[in-house]
Each structure stands twice: as structure tokens, then as C-alpha cells.
Amino acid sequence: MKGLVVDNLRVEFPGGERSLVPVDGVSFAIGANECVALLGESGCGKSMTALALMRLLPEGARVAAGHARLDGQDLLDLSEQAMRAVRGGRLAMIFQEPMTSLNPVMTVAEQIGEALAMHRRLTGAAARRAAAELLKAVDLPPERLDAYPFQLSGGQRQRVLIAMMLAGEPEVLIADEPTTALDVTVQAQILGLLDQLRRQRGMGLLLITHDLDVARDMADRVAVMYAGEIVESAPRDRLYASPRHPYTRKLFAVLPRLDRRGERLDSLPGRVPPADAVFPGCRFAERCPNVFARCRTEAPAAREVAPGHWLRCHLEPEEGRPAAANPGSGDVVASVLTPAPTPPSVESPVLEVRDLAVHFPIRKGLLRRVAGRIKAVDGVSLSIRSGETLALVGESGCGKTTLARAVLRLIEPTAGESWLDGEALGPLRGEALRRKRAKMQIVFQDPFSSLNPRLRVGEIVEEGMAALLPELDARTRRDRARSLIDQVGLPLDALDRYPHEFSGGQRQRIAIARALAVEPRLLILDEPTSALDVSVQAQILNLLADLQVRHGLAYLFITHNLSVVGYLASQVAVMRAGRIVETGETRTLLTNPREDYTRTLLESAPGRNRTRAGTGVAG
Template identity: 55%
Template sequence: MSHEIDFAVQPRQTPPRGESVLSVRGLRTGFAAGRTTLTAVAGIDFTLHAGETFALLGESGCGKSVAALSLMRLLPPAGRILGGEVRFAGRDLLRLSEAEMRAVRGRGVSMIFQEPATSLNPVLRVGEQIIEALPGGMGRADARERALALLAAAGIADPARRIDAYPFQMSGGMKQRVMIAEALAGEPQVLIADEPTTALDVTIQAQILDLLARLQAERGMGILLITHDLGVVARAAQRVGVMYAGEIVEEAPRAMFFAAPRHPYTRKLFAALPDGVGRGHRLETIPGQVPPLSAMPAGCRFAPRCAHAETRCTLAAPAWREVAPGHRVRCHRVDEVALAASAVSAPLAAEMAASGTAQAAHVGSAASSQEFRIQEFTAQEAAVQVSAVQVSSIVPEGTEVGSALTAPSPLLEVRDLAVHFPIRQGWLRRAVGAVRAVDGVSLALERGRTLALVGESGCGKTSVGKAVLQLIASTAGEVKLDGRILTGLSRSALRPLRRRMQMVFQDPFASLNPRLSVGEIIAEGMQALGLGRAEASPAAAVAALLAQVGLDPAAAGRYPHEFSGGQRQRIAIARALAVQPELIVCDEPTSALDVSVQAQILNLLGSLQADLGLAYLLITHNFAVVEHLAHEVAVMYLGRIVERGTVGEVLHSPRHPYTQALLAAVPRIGSADEAPPPALSGEMPSPANPPAGCHFHPRCPRAGAECRTAYPAPVAVSATHTVYCVLNAR
């Protein structure tokens, strides 16, 4: 989508492309902790050029966001700039007065903050917030016109209507676009984007990255991109800096970085990716955690977690070593350890560049991630292919269980499930319509298997999961657990069945009671259902569960805020396991986790399924996770399943245009130097007013007249692969 923008004020002259717009030297930032100061950013250096995107990559807690806030001089009260230099437009920003810095923010250097839902003012209309960020001296009418132009530039459809909306009336992708419009209001030369696509669907993520690239091309901005997503880096950045424990440990041009990462930490990040690692194979993980500010190790800060560390690594911090033009690394053993130079050969790199479609290579953000694992995996292990997938247990609507398939009797059966939420208006709160969150979903899941539900936010995935567990009422349809109908049962009748089905919620921090200790949280389910592990006291049962999910049993007395995100997710899994369920609904269990922590959780889920025979209903928008963990996959759009089949069928031979668009939107490391495919345009229509005919036709590039009149009937591509699209019936 392109928009002609007529600014009321002519944009300022931007520096020529390639010219330095921001130079950071020796930046050090700390936080006051009593009488001491803890260093969070320990002397980082980098240069940003006009028209370039420089990515700062690393795990949570590495200091990326603190570095960005330091550049903007927006640190919290305890924050302190301890030293260094940040040069912009010939001036050191760290030496400016606050009044002088206010003149730089917005017009010279601007920032897109990490969470638009909390960064936008909920009581101000979005237009007012953009106008507030405009340079002074403009009349009210001119300012409104400028805000409209900025909303259009940010890809907001119908900006004249949206300008008077409040943030809560917008989707996550639209709120992020408003943040971009606000950041561009002062026509900055430098834009800092702090995790601009975290927790967004792949389609919205692709739209945001394409938008930033277009605006950068039009304006010549330098962009500092902060992210933990290697796929986003591959799609958006020209140069990459890897940050660990407050230091930049590797810096390289994008192509060189992905072809031959040299620092052990960087290689571990690649090795932890689930892309291309089939079900049943454990992912590489990074032992330990990023050290806390109060316990930074001497010498190389990665040494306690590094398999190649030796005595000198623990005594002295490594100096920069240039291993290739523009590629430098901080590692004592960079010349001694066989690292990534042999991981991607020239023929393999050419092969990766030639694989142009999402289904031609492994799905996800690393089409060649197994090649990056050569050091950790043997050649035999790297060549192992996933064994033939069993007959799919996803049952097409209208098919009797067992009539077409020879699979065992499913543990979970869902038939024509509908969940409609009434829209009420007026003093009498009469229903004037309904939000069709789920609109006729059928599926089945066997013991010991994983069915993934994928799709954009708002398509109804979580509503299906909650309706399966009877946490929300269904409007129509039937849910069976091991042959017993759950829909319509009273609370007392459901109570003994709840131990057989549990849920791991999307946000473990929000779903764990902050007032209870971890031991009390885990034991709560057993106590509520009158259960207990035979011959074990509650304390012993809790200790066993903590050990089962890889946590120290001594942690039972601690509280949720004392744990990292990955540890909290392990606690949530332990809570679900406490009542010995047969079915677990996993709602985005890794969406907010770093790649290294994600690998730990995926390994845990896989081993628990193998040991206990658990069935997982996996709700996610991460196709790499689907390929690694799931047996079957169902793609949802606007409350309905549009395609389903085995993972191999759906991910490698997608037939529905929506599935194809989702897969094309996934950033792929193997195509780092290719132009990304066009992003799926628009957003999902409202489930309160779904389009007639095929619900996807307003966004489908191949839609015809018949797509607009009647919803398509299911088309059997194979015995296990079904698609709802008239294009496949021809």
C-alpha cells in the first residue's frame, strides 16, 4: 500500500546515504543499588549510517533496551550514564542540557518503544498524541492534516476515521503503526526501534518491517533495530551487533554474520533455533542464564556458559579481533576453535539463495539452521529425517470418527464448535449482534500427539482452547474427552474431569498468583481437586514436579517475581502436570521467550510427551515451533479452519492462499539477501461482521466471483489433508 504524502512543512535535508548519523563510543550505563552502582552497559561502540539498519541482537537482560534509552537520555530515576560519547549532528548528546536534549528528541533522534499498548496514552485519541509530537509553530488545522498524512504514511487504512480513535479501539498491528507515525512526526534522522515486532503475528510483523524499510528508503533515516529474533535481523538489517551481558561481542555485515558467525554465544543462538530440527530431536540450549548485574564474571562474561572457555577466558576480557573486513569478534579463542567458518559452505550458501519459496526450505526464520549446528551435531544426526507421520487425527467435518481413518480412538473430539459473544447495547443491554469468535470448528487429537492451531491474532485459536476446557461456554457444537461429552455438564460434573485436562497460559507472569509461593501455586490444583500423589506428602509431590520440569526443588518457597520468564513458564507447566492430566492446551507457550529459553521449553514439552504420553493442543503463530513439536496442524481464519493436515503436508505443500501467505511472511535466515515477498495486505475483518462467501476473499490475491458468494466446501487433497478453497476444487 502506498500513499502520497503532502507535508505542511518540508522535510529537512537528510545526510547522504552512507554518511555517519550516530556514533557511539565507550557508552557505559549503570543503575544505583544502595551505595553501589551496577553496570548494565559496559562500554559499547558502534556507528550508524544514513539509510542503514543496524541491529542489536541478544537475549533479554543483555542491555539492548538500556543502551537505547541511554541514547535517548530517557533512563529511569535509578539509571546513570557513567561514561562514553554519543555523537549526533556534531554534538555529544551526553553533554547536552535537558532543554537541548528535548530539542533533539523527536526531530533528530526518535524511538518506537517496545510495547505500544503501554506506551500510548489510553485516554487520548491517537491523533492528539501524534499532534503532540509535531514541531511547534503549526496551526491546529495544519497539525491535523500533518497527523493524517503521517497515519497514511504508516499504512493506517482510512486515517480520517482512525485519527479520532482511542488506542484500545485498535489492533496490536495498528497500535504499532500509530507508534511509528508518532516517531516520524519530527522527521528524525535516526529512528530507534525497540522490539517493534515482538508478539505480532507473522503477517503483521512482515507489514511493519516492510513499512519501516519503505519509510527508510523515502527519508534516508538510520535505524537502530533492537531485537532477539534472528529472522527479523535477516529480513531488515544491513549490519548486526550481538550483545551479551552489557557488551557487544560480535559485529558484522548481515551476509557475513549469517554465513559465518564466529563468537561461541552467537553460534549458540543459531543452534537453539527449532527450524529444521524434526520432532524427537532435542534442540541445542545455552546452559545457565545471562548473569545478573550484581554478579558479572571477571574476564569474558560468556565464559561460565561457554563450552570452549579456558583459564585465560576467566581472567581477562578479550580484545576485539578483526576476522574479516568489517567482521570483528571479542573472543580469546576465535582462531583456535572450529567455529562457523565451515558451517555454511559456498555451495550451501548458493543453494540457500536459490530456495525462493517458504515451502522449498525448512519453514521459519532459519532455512539452514541444521547446517549451523555442525559443531554440536554429528553428520549422521544432522541427516536424520523425521519418520513418516502417522495417519492424521484431524477429522473433516461430517466424517464419522473411524469411517475414513484407521487411527486409534481420539482422546479429544470437537464437532462443529461455535463460540459467539453477544454484542449488547442500550439501557436494557439487548443483544444486537454477536462476535463469532469460533464458528464451526471440528478436530480430533489422539493420546501422545500434538495438534497445532495456527493463525493471526483474533482468529479464534485461544477461544477454541478455552472452550475445549469448558472455561468459556460454547454456543453450539460438541466437545468429547475420551468419548464423554463435556458440553452442557454442570460445574460439579466437570470437576472430576478437570484433572484430565489442563492449560498452560500465554503469559506465565500474569497467570501465576504473585501472593503465593511457587510450592503453593503447584499444590493448589491438587488440593482443589482433592488429589495427591500416592505415598507422597504435598511438599514431596511439589519437589518432584519441580525436578521434573528442570527446576531446583529448593525453589518451592520463592515467589514468581524472583524467576526469569523461562523459569516461570516451567512453573506453569509444573502446575498443569500436578493433577496428572492427559491433555494440555498450550497457549503460545514460547511467544515471549528468547530463542535459547524457547529451546529449553520445547525440549521439556517434547520429553514430557514422550515420557507421559500427553496430548498437546498447541496454540501458536510460530511455524518453526509447529514443525518441531506438532504432528498435525490446523490453520484458522476468522473463526474457521481453512486448511489442516500433517505438518509435512501443510507446511511444505500449503494449498490455501492464506496458509501460503502466512508461510511467505515468516522471516527466513536462508534468504537473508533475497528481497522479501510482498506482505499480506490489510487486517482480518471483524468477527462481528464476517464477509460473505469465503471469509478470506477481501485479502486474497486470487479471489474470484465465486469466492464472494458461498463459503467453500472442504476439498480432500489427500486422506489426511483438507483445504477449504474453491481454487483446489477446480
Template identity: 70%
Template sequence: MSGRGLEVRDLRVEIDADGGRRLVPVDGVSLSVGERECVVLLGESGCGKSLTALALMRLLPEGAGIAAGRAELDGESFFELPERLMRARRGGRLAMIFQEPMTSLNPVLSIGQQIAESLAAHRRLRGPAAQAEAIRLLEAVGLPAERLDAYPSQLSGGQRQRALIAMMLAGDPSVLIADEPTTALDVTVQAQILRLLKELQQTRGMGLLLITHDLDIARDMADRVAVMYAGQIVEWTSRARLFEAPGHPYTRRLLNVLPSAARRGERLAQIPGRVPAPDAALVGCRFADRCTEVTPSCRTEAQVLREVAPGHWLRCGRAGTAGLAGRAAEAPVVVVAGAAAPATTRPVLELRDLKVHFPVRRGLLQRVAGQVRAVDGVSLAVRAGETLALVGESGCGKTTLARAALRLIEATAGQVLLDGEDIGRLAGEALRRKRSAMQIVFQDPFSSLNPRMRVADIIAEGLAALRPDLAAGPRAARVAELLDRVGLPGDAGGRYPHEFSGGQRQRIAIARALAVSPRLLVCDEPTSALDVSVQAQILNLLAELQREQGLAYLFITHNLPVVAYLAHRVAVMYQGRIVEQGDADTLLGAPTQAYTRMLLDSAPGHGL
């Protein structure tokens, strides 16, 4: 490769496992990133994307190593460099920003000190020269100079990500690797970070390798896209070609699972099964077990990456026949009836002028010096069979409102009516009985499931607390029924949460919430941490449960395509208040508030 950039050929990563086994999570990856080019590495969790990035940085975990392959940075082969020389390249000409900046920033050093460390290591700048350059770098990423003295804990999520980008720019990289840099951010901050990366890429002549599972981000950012599956690149082409004429069956199915307003009332396509484990015995196509176009030869013949059109590479034995046929081979669309309740139905949940204020205490005696108005006079209602989406930026009060509605925290003022009864007046046994009508599904199922309890015990725990009249036999039958209903195997009850994938753990959380037959389900970002394929499974499940049981959903999210697909009505929250609410089609199609328009404009892809 001539000029600045990164070229990788036949990268293979192996991991030592028990019994002398060798796992191969990355198997023969080849790609290149040119000057001012953004290459998106796309695929589900477990495909090997992050391990590929760590291998390029030579930061693989203990037990893992580069078994084969070659990588060149600006024409220099760096896999063979001794670690002493590699340290100068790492964070210098080749830099990486991670998904969670808080784990990458030193909590006991200020932002200025951490940028200064990088400047000293890679550009030998110290003293006033380093101070001036640190200020310039902060301003380049949109942070004021005063933030040099701030510590990571004093910054918001978006500010921490900007500070980390400034640190990585200190080495003047020719290629920057960004591993899911916006996954935990709301849409407005996400848009800011992506816009910043694009600007820096162009102004600095920098190559960008962007790792993501979000197809809308790929559509907005990529010049070229490498689709990865089970440790291999299965499709490699330009952004336009990929979205107009996807060739690999895996790519087509990824594109077909995306929710949108146009698919409301349809069952989202799903990709059956899961990504094979690195220790699976794989002979033919690695996608064969999940592919509806599979032939006997797909399972027996090793697939190689072939150029099927200028600049379009595919790892598919049917590339000459069905490989470039677009989406014609997809399964037929299944249309289901809508579940919106009549406007005259009495609300399951009604909030009337709800307020949640937190005191701000200062001084030695911790006197109250003010109030944080987290929720400030919110009124809304959710009816049976209806989904009300609550959207807004992080920190606007959405989760606080949900917790107050469930009496997980106490409201300062206002009323919460459940089936017309003011639950703020209930206490003791009366409140405990009412809790069976309202349940919550959290964003991160792993942290909300007890890792020391088996799944059957986790689901039965709510039954034991809220249905003590239920004997052991009927309780076990109810658990088995719920596991089957959320699509988990019969033996799932005897296993622990860590033995399941992220999507399966979310299904367990939903089964636990359904155990006590609630009428209201509060879903707090239930799909934000999931791949698009798993997200489609969870959205289909929620839609089916609502149709069958008439559940009311208060659905908190910052994913606007999910809102467009699932919600009947939308409430937009800003600084503790509802600034706009109404029918989903009307609000998303013709918003009246400037803040709502800004949220919609910030959504990746803009196509709701």
C-alpha cells in the same frame, strides 16, 4: 562520522544499588548507524539492549546514569547537552518506538492530537498545516485519515504500532530506534510493520537501530548486526558474514537453537545457564560459564573487541583459532524418535461443529442486535502422543476455541468430547473430576502465577483441588518430583514467581499443569514471549514429556518455525472457522488455501 547518522563510543551505564554497590548493565558499547542503514542489536533478555537504547535517548530510569562514553547524532555530541536542548533532539532527529505501543500512547488523547503535539514541538506546525501533515504521516504508515479522530483503545495492536511510528516520524528523525516493535504481533501484522520500517528507512534516508532477540527478523532486516551479551558487544559484522560464518561461540549457539522442519525429531541445542547479573564479579570472558570451548585463559584475561577480518569484530580470545570456524565445534545432534500416534487411536479431544457466539448489545435496554461468531462450526481431533498446532492471526478465535474446549467458557452449540465423553453434559463433581485430564499453559506465566504464593503451593494447589484424597506427604513428594522433571532446582519450591526468569516461570506453569496427570495439555502461545534460547529449552521439555507420557497437545501459536518443528498436524483458523488442516509436512510444504500461503509468506526468514 560524516553525514546523517548515529555513532556511539564506549557507552557505560551504571545503576545505584543497595549497600553502595554500582551495577554496570551496559559496559563499553560502541556501534554506529549510517544513513539508510539498518543495524540490528541482537541478544537475549538481560543483555542490556533496551538500556542501551534508553541511554541513547537519555531516558534512563531513576538511579541509572551514563557513567562514560560519547554519542554523536549527525556530527553533534548530545550526551553533554542540557535537558532543555535534548528535548528538541529526543523525538526529533532521534526517535524511538517501543515494544508495547499502548504504554507509549496517551489513552485520553486522539491519535491526531498526539501527532499534532509532536509536529508542534519539533517542526512548529499548527492548525491546518499540522492537520495536513498529520494526514500525510498516517497515510505514509498505511492508516486512513479517519483514524486521526480515533483513540488508542479503538485501534488494533498493529494499528497502534503504525500510529506510534507516525508520531515518531513527525519530528523527521535521522535515526529511529525500534525496541522489539513486533514481539506481541502475529506474523502477518509483524511482516507489515517490518516492511513499513524498511520502506520508511529507504524513502526518508533514515537510519534504523532495530533491537530484537529474533534471528529471523535480523536475517530479513539487517545491513549489519551487533550481538550483545552481558552488557558488551561480542560480535559486530555484516548480516551476510554473521549468518554464513558466525565467529563468537555465543552467536553460533544462538543460531543453533532455532526450531525448523529440518530439525524435527532432533533435540534442539540449548545454551546452559543464564546471562550473568549486572552485579556479578566478571574478570575474563562473560560467556565463559556457558561456553563449551572455554579455556583457562578465557576466565582470567579481559576480552577486547578486535577486528579479525575486514568489517568483522569479535570479543573472543580464540578468534584466531576456533573463532571463525563456523559451527563445527557445536555439540553433536541428538535424534529422538517421533511421537505421533497411529491414525486409529481414539482421540483424546474431539470437537464436533463447535460454536461460540457472543451477543452484541446496543441501546439503553441493551437489546441483542447481533452476534460475534468467534468460533463458528469447528471440528477437529487430537490423539494421544500427538501435537495439533492451531495457527492463525490474532482475533481469529484460537484462544476462544481453546477455552471452550476446556469448559472455561460455555459453547453456544456443538460437542466437546474428552476420551469419548461429552463434557458439555457434565456438571458439578463429575465435571471437576474430568478437569484433571485437561490442563492449560498460558502465554504469560507471570500473570498466571499467584505472586503471593510460593512455587510449591502453586503446584500443590491443583492437587489439593482435584486430588483431595492425597495426603500431605505424598503431595509434597509429587511437587518435588515435578520440579525435578521440568528442570528446576530443589529449592525452587520455597521461592516466589518473581525470583525466576521467564523461562523458569514457564517451567513452573508446566509443572502445575502436569500435577494432576492430564492427558490433554492446551498450550496457548507458551513460547512467544521467550528468548530463542529459552524457547529451545521449553520445546525440548514439551517434546520429552510427550514421548514419556503420551500427552496430547493442542498448541496455539503464530510462530510457524515452532509449528514446523513440533507439530504432527496443523489446523489453520480464519474468522472463526478452520480453513485448512492436515499433516504438518504436507500443509506447510504445499498449502492449498490462499490464506495459509499468506501466513507462510509472512513468516520472518521464510525458512520453515
């Protein structure tokens, strides 16, 4: 068969007592002009599969079994020298991080030229002509040939990387999360480009992603991975219309969306098992809502339940049906509704911001004279009431985070005024400002850098209380820390452990507990779920919704993810280049935007064409 056929691939890290097996028995095929998406949460072995195909496995890992045939030739049998000709030639790969996958001291022409010299034996003027053609293929002007990576934006770099990979005229292109680091509008462009190139050149495309909507937009077939195995694989339309595996169904059910407002998101308890776990039965048994005795003792084999639809599950299709017909109500939790968002109250807003501006001076020359200003935030006004969520949406670099820090007075605003509970923040200095900080808190994006690795969780949670509520004695602080840890759903012994012992989602819970410890009125959430897997994101969103109801918190929710906005926020403000371009009630704004920019954002979001492409997700 033409294209790439992967058969029973198994990757392991041989270890003394226990080998790690990140990829176990993965099989799939990519024909010419076909796009297969490998879908899964982090740690399920997607990237390791790609690296094994490229024979670029990290130190210590090896392919223990299986075949990967490209046009009938087994890549895993090739000598390293022969493999070098294949890599970047017949089989090419683009990586997630466009910032680091280009060499910063080489121009675009040199980088593409390297690939051309290696795979097409082109040098000199011929190579330059070919490089210009490749740039044209990825919609970059030929002037960009002499640019260095730092002169290019993230999307342009990703285009250059794609051009480099096209230099060897690959039969199959592997794209490992190619757009995860990019903004939605750029993501839409890059995905469109990949799709167009695949059709033009008849390449096979292996798209590795964690984003269900991206997979739906791009793929012909989708393979869902869990704990190193492909648990379900089916043609795109079939998979999205009638997912069979409980894991796949859960993945769909945990997605926050506008039409799930006010519902509790279905949640997937637990986390992806570690690579050294030993599974006597089904790998998903621990988290499966439909688990029964056989699942725990016997590992299910992949079987074809319908033409082209493979499934690794003991459940018979009939048994699976009822849940599929009415997903979300599978467990009791899902049907519990949080109280409807508080109706617009007449009380004064918790936070009121008027014409806030943050300008950074650009200094030049020996005397560091101010040569210009970067207007990171340029006259922003907004207000949030108690129990209400305002979502601040915008692409990276639009000033969202700067605005948040200026509201918190972590950065001094250049102009404008803000009021917290009716009290002006601007004139506050020193001790008065310090006191006021208890009323406004923040939860950051990266759960790994937001907790000091050298402090125990207990100390982290108590830190704010010690600084802002000195009237509490040590015992009261300890008691309150225990109650908070309990509220965010962590075991009490967590207090005596260090942050690195927790997963990303658990760390985010700790960060939320820390912020709540000083009883704030306003909580700024700076992309709190964008570093998390979708199933964990659902848990955190549920937690945030609960806490808001319980404490009457006002949320300023900063995000670029529009589906989360639709689910959680009551008001939305769209920000661009330091200004708010449009603001309004969520449902109105998302369904009927007035500004062009808002429309572009909405249209770029993956999964927009879900109504066109399929019958819509069940539920």
C-alpha cells in the same frame, strides 16, 4: 561522519556496594540510509542503550562514560533544553507497545501536530496538511486524522507513532522492538514500511530486536549484545553465514524449525547474568560450550577478525571453525534424537471436538437485550491422538484461546460437542465434570501471572492433586510433587520457595509440573514459549518433547509462531475468525499450503527470504 556514532557507552545505576551496569562499553555506528540491528535476549541492555541515546534513562541511572555523536555533535554533552529539540527531531524513537504510547484522549492530528509544532513550527492548517502528508507516508488515509487511538488497530497505531516520529524529519530513527506486540502479517507490513521509509528519506535506523529473523530481514549490520556488551558485530550476510562468537552460534542453533523436527534442540544452559554480576573474565564464560581457562580470568577485547567483523572472544577463528562447520553437534545432547513422532495410530483420539461454537451475546440498552452475537469460535472440529501434537495457529483475536477454554469447559460452549477419551464432555455437570478435569490440563502463556505469588511452589504443584485426587495422602502428594519438580529440571528446594524467585523459563517449568501433577491425557499449551527468550524457549520445547514421549500426552499447542509449529507439531490447524480454514499434516501444510490465508501467514513470517538474503544459517 554523518549519522550516529556511539563510542564506548557505559550506563550504570550507582549503588552503595555494587553498581548495576546494564550497558558496558557499547560502540557502534549508523550511517545515513543504514540499518543496524541490536540483537539480544531480554535483560542484555538493548533498550537501556536506546534510552541512553535518547537521554531518557530511568531514575537513578546515568551515563558513566562514552560518547554518542550525531553528525559530530555529542548528544551526551547537550543541555536538557538543547536535547529536547534533538529528541523527536534529529533523533526519534518508536516504542514497543503501540497500545500505550499514544495518548488516548488526543486525536491523531493533535498528536502529530504536537511534534510538528515543536520541531517544524507548524500550526493550524499548515500543520494539518503536513500531518495528512505524514499519514500518507505511513500508508494511512487522511480521514484517520480525526480518529482517536481506540478507533485504530494495533498496526495502525504503530503507523501513527511512526508518522509522529517522522514529523521531526529524523536523521536516525530508533525502533525498540517495534513489532513484538503485533501479529505476523501486521509485523511484515510495519517492517516493510520502516524499510521503505529508511530508503526514501535516507534515515539511519537502529532496530532493537530479539528476533533473529527480523534482524536478518531488515539490517545491514547486526550487533549481538550479551550482558551489556556487544559480543559480535558484522555485516548481516557475513554474520548469518559464519557467526564466530559461541553465543551467536548458540542463538542460531536453538531456533526451532521445520528441518529440525525430531532433533533435540541445542540448548543454552543457564540464563543471562543479572546486571550486578561481576565478571572477572568473559561474560559468556559460564554458559559457553568452548570455554577454556583464559576465558575465566581475562575479559576478551573486541578485535576485528575480518573487515567489518568485530568479535569479543578469545577463541581463534581456526578454533571456532570446527564447531561452526557442524553446529548442533557441539555437545552430546544435541545429537540425541527423541523417538520419531508416533505413527498415526489406529486407537481412538484423546480429544475429539465437533462443531464447537462459542458465541458471546452483545447486550444493549436498558433492558440488556441481546442485540447481536460475537462468534468467537464458530463451528470448529478437530481431533488429537495420544502422543500427538496438534498446533492451532492463528493471529490474535481469531478465537484460539477461547477455543482452548471452551474445550476445558472454563467457558460454556454455545454449541457443539467434544469427547475426551471417548466420553462426551458436554453433558457432564458439577462433580462429574470436576473429576474429568484431571484428564485435561492447560499451561498458560504468561509465566508471571499463571502462578499465585502468595503460594509456595510446593503448594502450587500440589493444589491440583488435592482438589482432584483426594485419595492421595499428604505424603504421597509431596513425593509426587518432588518427582515432578525433578522431571521438569528444577532443584528440589524449589518446592519451598515463592514463584517470584524464579525466572520466566523456570516458572513455565513449574506451570508444566503443576499441570502434569494430576496425570492428564491432554495438555493444552497456550503460547507457552512466546513470553520467553529463544534460548529458554529451546529448553522448554525440549522438555515438552520429553514429557510427551514419557507420558504419552496429547498436546493442543496454541501459537502464532510458525517455526515452533514446524518443529514440534505433527498436525496443524490454521484458524481465522473463529473457523478453521485449513488443517493437515505439518510438513505438507507448511511447504504446500492450499488456502490463501495460510500462504499469507507463511509469507509474512520473518526470515522467509532467508534463502534469498543469505546462504542460510550454518546447520
